[in-house]
Amino acid sequence: MSRLVGRLAQGALLLVVLSMLVFVFAELAPGDFFTGAVLDPRMSEELIETLRLQYGLEQPLHIRYLRWASSVARGEGGFSIAYRRPVVDLFLPRAAHTLMLAGASMLLAWIIALVLGIAGAYRAGGWLDRSTLIAVAALLAIPELLLALLGILVAVNTRLPLGGATSLDYASLSLGARLIDRIEHLVIPVTVLALTSLPVLVRHVRTSVLEALDAPFVRAARGHGISGRRLMLAYVLPAAANPLITLFGISFGGLLSGSLVIEGAMGWPGLGPLVLESMTNQDLHVLLAGILGVCAFLWVGNLIADGLLVLIDPRSGD
Amino acid sequence: MTKPIDSNPDPKSPVLRLDRLEVRYPSRTAESDAVVVDGLGCEIARGQAVGVLGESGSGKTSLALAVTGLLPSEARCSMELEILGRPVPAAADERFWRRLRGDTIGMVFQQPSLALHPMRRVGLQVADVLLSHRPWSARSCRRKVMELLDELDLESDIFQAFPHQLSGGQRQRIVLAQALACEPSLLVADEPTTALDRKTEIQVLELVRRLSRERQMALLWISHDPGVLAEITDRIYVMYAGRWMEEGPTESLLAEPNHPYTKLLLDCLPRRKALRSEPLDRRRLTVIPGMAPPASELPSGCRFVDRCPVVTESCGEKPSPVPMGQGRTWCVRAGSTRLGSGP
Amino acid sequence: MGTKVARKWLWWILAIHLVVLAAELVAPHDFARQVRTLSFAPPTPPRWIDAEGRFHWRPFVYALQRDPRNPREFIDTTNERHPIRFWVPSEPRQMGPMVLKYRLFGTSSPTGIHLLGTDRYGRDMFSRILYGARLSLFAGALAGTLAVVLGLIAGTLCVTWGGWVDAFLMRMVELTISLPWLYLLIGVRAFLPLSMDPVPVFVLTIALVGTLGWAVPARLVRGVLKTAREQDYVQAARGFGASEAHLLFKHLLPQTRDTLLTQWALLVPKCVMAEVTLSFFGLGVQEPFPSLGSLISVLTEAHGAMTRVWMFWPAVALGLAILSYHLLAEALQQHRDV
Numbered sequence: 001m002s003r004l005v006g007r008l009a010q011g012a013l014l015l016v017v018l019s020m021l022v023f024v025f026a027e028l029a030p031g032d033f034f035t036g037a038v039l040d041p042r043m044s045e046e047l048i049e050t051l052r053l054q055y056g057l058e059q060p061l062h063i064r065y066l067r068w069a070s071s072v073a074r075g076e077g078g079f080s081i082a083y084r085r086p087v088v089d090l091f092l093p094r095a096a097h098t099l100m101l102a103g104a105s106m107l108l109a110w111i112i113a114l115v116l117g118i119a120g121a122y123r124a125g126g127w128l129d130r131s132t133l134i135a136v137a138a139l140l141a142i143p144e145l146l147l148a149l150l151g152i153l154v155a156v157n158t159r160l161p162l163g164g165a166t167s168l169d170y171a172s173l174s175l176g177a178r179l180i181d182r183i184e185h186l187v188i189p190v191t192v193l194a195l196t197s198l199p200v201l202v203r204h205v206r207t208s209v210l211e212a213l214d215a216p217f218v219r220a221a222r223g224h225g226i227s228g229r230r231l232m233l234a235y236v237l238p239a240a241a242n243p244l245i246t247l248f249g250i251s252f253g254g255l256l257s258g259s260l261v262i263e264g265a266m267g268w269p270g271l272g273p274l275v276l277e278s279m280t281n282q283d284l285h286v287l288l289a290g291i292l293g294v295c296a297f298l299w300v301g302n303l304i305a306d307g308l309l310v311l312i313d314p315r316s317g318d
Numbered sequence: 319m320t321k322p323i324d325s326n327p328d329p330k331s332p333v334l335r336l337d338r339l340e341v342r343y344p345s346r347t348a349e350s351d352a353v354v355v356d357g358l359g360c361e362i363a364r365g366q367a368v369g370v371l372g373e374s375g376s377g378k379t380s381l382a383l384a385v386t387g388l389l390p391s392e393a394r395c396s397m398e399l400e401i402l403g404r405p406v407p408a409a410a411d412e413r414f415w416r417r418l419r420g421d422t423i424g425m426v427f428q429q430p431s432l433a434l435h436p437m438r439r440v441g442l443q444v445a446d447v448l449l450s451h452r453p454w455s456a457r458s459c460r461r462k463v464m465e466l467l468d469e470l471d472l473e474s475d476i477f478q479a480f481p482h483q484l485s486g487g488q489r490q491r492i493v494l495a496q497a498l499a500c501e502p503s504l505l506v507a508d509e510p511t512t513a514l515d516r517k518t519e520i521q522v523l524e525l526v527r528r529l530s531r532e533r534q535m536a537l538l539w540i541s542h543d544p545g546v547l548a549e550i551t552d553r554i555y556v557m558y559a560g561r562w563m564e565e566g567p568t569e570s571l572l573a574e575p576n577h578p579y580t581k582l583l584l585d586c587l588p589r590r591k592a593l594r595s596e597p598l599d600r601r602r603l604t605v606i607p608g609m610a611p612p613a614s615e616l617p618s619g620c621r622f623v624d625r626c627p628v629v630t631e632s633c634g635e636k637p638s639p640v641p642m643g644q645g646r647t648w649c650v651r652a653g654s655t656r657l658g659s660g661p
Numbered sequence: 662m663g664t665k666v667a668r669k670w671l672w673w674i675l676a677i678h679l680v681v682l683a684a685e686l687v688a689p690h691d692f693a694r695q696v697r698t699l700s701f702a703p704p705t706p707p708r709w710i711d712a713e714g715r716f717h718w719r720p721f722v723y724a725l726q727r728d729p730r731n732p733r734e735f736i737d738t739t740n741e742r743h744p745i746r747f748w749v750p751s752e753p754r755q756m757g758p759m760v761l762k763y764r765l766f767g768t769s770s771p772t773g774i775h776l777l778g779t780d781r782y783g784r785d786m787f788s789r790i791l792y793g794a795r796l797s798l799f800a801g802a803l804a805g806t807l808a809v810v811l812g813l814i815a816g817t818l819c820v821t822w823g824g825w826v827d828a829f830l831m832r833m834v835e836l837t838i839s840l841p842w843l844y845l846l847i848g849v850r851a852f853l854p855l856s857m858d859p860v861p862v863f864v865l866t867i868a869l870v871g872t873l874g875w876a877v878p879a880r881l882v883r884g885v886l887k888t889a890r891e892q893d894y895v896q897a898a899r900g901f902g903a904s905e906a907h908l909l910f911k912h913l914l915p916q917t918r919d920t921l922l923t924q925w926a927l928l929v930p931k932c933v934m935a936e937v938t939l940s941f942f943g944l945g946v947q948e949p950f951p952s953l954g955s956l957i958s959v960l961t962e963a964h965g966a967m968t969r970v971w972m973f974w975p976a977v978a979l980g981l982a983i984l985s986y987h988l989l990a991e992a993l994q995q996h997r998d999v
Binding site: 029137140141142143144145146149152153156249250252253254255256257260261264265266267275276279280282287291294298302 | 838839840841842843844847848850851853930934937938941942943944954957960961967973976979980983984987988991
């Protein structure tokens with residue numbers, strides 16, 4: 001328990017340090033939100049100066065940081081100059097969409113990877129194993145961007161919708177129709193994202209299970225005539241779980257990168273496009289929320305993986 | 319579930335009869351296969367304890383794995399094997415073996431710390447053996463495990479323990495409990511006590527000895543330590559580079575070895591009495607000069623020819639067994655020469 | 662066996678690079694030349710058989726004209742053949758230090774030869790793909806090289822200095838690997854000016870992508886060097902009084918060669934994709950300069966590009982290039998395993 005509190009404090013500290021770093025880097029970078037506006041003939045220099053003053057961009061660095069921090073403490077998470085509203089209002093629905101996309105495809109990818117990896121390792125060299133390995137090698141050679149394009153092509157040629165998380169008439173739909181609408185919008189992005197993370201997962205699951213099958217205690221169990229489902233469930237899989245949980249923790253990072261590409265390419269209203277947009281127009285508070293959100297997501301993933309490791313290993317209890 | 323080999327066929331047939339066992343590994347680099355075991359045969363009667371004595375690398379583990387069908391898939395094995403008088407088919411598959419293993423044949427592995435799953439309660443690991451072979455309920459399996467633990471002088475609360483919470487001796491008893499759970503007719507043990515300290519080792523050996531007497535269980539005990547085999551076996555086979563060198567009743571073989579290899583091997587042992595009485599500078603360990611031949615370049619005749627102190631020209635031919643007392647010796651010179659006192 | 666296959670793929674990849682390197686010569690049009698009347702014109706394939714069914718030895722193209730029934734589409738003008746000629750004179754252009762006065766091939770067709778059609782602004786897709794691929798592939802190859810070099814340096818530092826340097830660098834490796842590389846890349850990129858000039862952007866992209874790729878090669882180099890240092894003959898050489906520097910350059914570093922080569926082949930496609938992704942999101946070189954990424958991003962815009970099949974050629978080209986790198990890496994890995 002104290003360890004959990006320690007980890008939480010560590011994470012919070014990490015986020016604070018990170019936010020400061022982002023502020024410093026943003027200070028070092030040339031220009032601010034209104035740099036692009038200078039090119040706009042409708043914006044006079046005086047107007048831009050007043051706007052800068054209005055948003056407090058002329059203040060020294062520490063004042064700006066403290067203003068942002070107090071805004072976070074109030075639960076607003078800063079203020080987006082581009083959208084003229086608190087960052088929370090922008091961030092939360094976007095984050096929910098990214099979580100939906102990432103979570104669903106993670107689930108899908110892990111289920112497929114576990115099934116194919118375990119089945120392949122159990123009959124290593126069999127037809128299923130070999131065809132899985134070939135498919136995985138092929139999938140590994142297709143970049144996620146091109147997979148996303150293929151997904152778009154599929155969407156164009158089928159009835160499946162693409163772009164956005166819901167249809168335009170979503171608000172007018174009944175509850176059941178809403179659910180179907182959401183699922184229809186999820187199908188292609190989730191499939192593509194799952195496919196991008198699948199090859200690495202399948203290979204890892206397969207290797208881990210193969211190693212577990214070769215572990216001395218599994219061979220000993222076979223020597224006692226323990227076999228089939230009992231051997232797999234009680235002996236092989238627990239032994240293979242350790243590296244897989246570690247991989248689970250690491251895989252969050254790759255998943256986020258993949259989801260950024262897919263969100264960008266398919267117009268999924270997740271965090272990715274928001275962060276990208278805030279980067280190009282230097283909407284600092286939104287950018288901060290995005291970066292901190294992504295880091296928190298990674299950190300939670302690591303925390304879950306660590307917790308699971310402690311949970312399954314009896315040795316950590318003593 | 320019917321057993322592939324009935325546990326109670328002809329009471330007079332030996333528990334294990336093995337003939338012409340050959341194990342070879344196809345080599346990636348060398349032209350010829352590595353022959354690890356070459357034409358071995360032996361018989362173990364009901365309740366009899368047979369030991370296999372050999373250096374590491376002599377192929378004794380391959381022997382143990384072959385008679386339990388556990389050789390790795392790349393190994394090529396041919397043999398004539400009868401368990402309880404019923405022949406094991408040459409094409410015996412995993413399904414055949416897994417019903418035999420743990421039921422008719424119990425197996426004890428080298429290191430108890432590696433043979434137990436670190437993440438599973440040891441009681442369950444014993445119960446798993448029973449559940450795999452008996453159509454019993456979980457509760458009756460549990461009761462049986464409790465009986466076993468008691469029989470092996472273990473506290474009953476060990477059932478809930480994980481392997482890392484146990485001592486080496488306790489772990490070895492759990493491994494024994496797994497092997498003994500289904501009351502096998504034959505217990506195959508591959509150096510099970512090597513990792514234990516001497517005191518625990520003797521306790522475990524006495525326990526096994528007692529149980530094998532009580533249950534009329536045959537033993538195939540593999541070791542590099544003549545001292546261990548002297549404690550527990552009735553008969554010893556001496557193995558070198560995949561072949562028998564000599565076999566005979568434990569006492570006479572250890573007291574008066576006939577084969578030059580056995581003799582040199584026993585000379586290597588530090589005699590406890592001698593060590594104590596002799597002054598420090600004269601305590602010398604003898605070694606057999608040279609190294610065992612690699613399994614891919616074996617001599618055509620006697621396997622020991624390169625290191626034997628009493629070689630003759632006829633040693634280039636494959637020796638056939640010479641009856642010596644109640645045993646046999648695979649040496650062309652056996653019986654014709656009394657061996658000297660070594661080099 | 663493995664080396665033979667690897668060499669074959671290496672030659673193939675080299676050939677691709679040479680062709681795109683000579684884009685000024687090979688491309689029949691300038692990448693920025695707009696012909697507004699030819700918006701989304703379909704490809705004009707080289708033909709040998711004309712509209713009357715006659716065979717001609719010299720391939721030719723037909724000029725394009727608007728379909729009178731459907732002014733959004735184009736049809737061939739079949740009354741006149743425009744033979745494809747090689748080494749055609751053109752306006753002088755700079756290619757590296759040379760001034761070119763020729764193009765590899767071209768026609769007298771008033772609408773020009775468009776092997777892979779044109780884009781929304783009537784720019785020749787084939788030429789743009791050549792120029793874009795040059796940028797993307799070379800950015801990838803150079804960034805991959807940079808990553809391998811950085812990894813080699815870091816891995817060597819780990820082994821020669823050991824102690825806290827080793828521990829620190831390995832922690833950094835873990836961190837770099839567990840972070841989402843794309844967010845990292847875009848994050849760092851965002852704090853740098855969105856320069857309009859293609860050359861600084863090109864250099865910047867290479868520096869960024871290469872720096873972020875150091876982690877895996879560093880860890881592998883460290884592993885190889887650690888093992889190599891324990892080898893008997895290295896220990897023996899040390900025993901004879903060989904200096905550490907001599908050992909490092911004469912005995913240890915040469916052993917990392919295979920690992921580095923394989924890593925390079927694995928990293929380059931990743932770096933190409935990094936550049937492509939940056940350009941895809943508009944963070945790479947800016948219009949009118951093409952990159953495979955910006956050429957692909959056109960597909961996701963709502964100008965009807967999706968419905969023109971030839972607009973997928975950049976994606977196909979990218980896929981083929983990435984696949985070639987993967988096959989090279991595969992061959993190299995097999996070579997190492999045997």
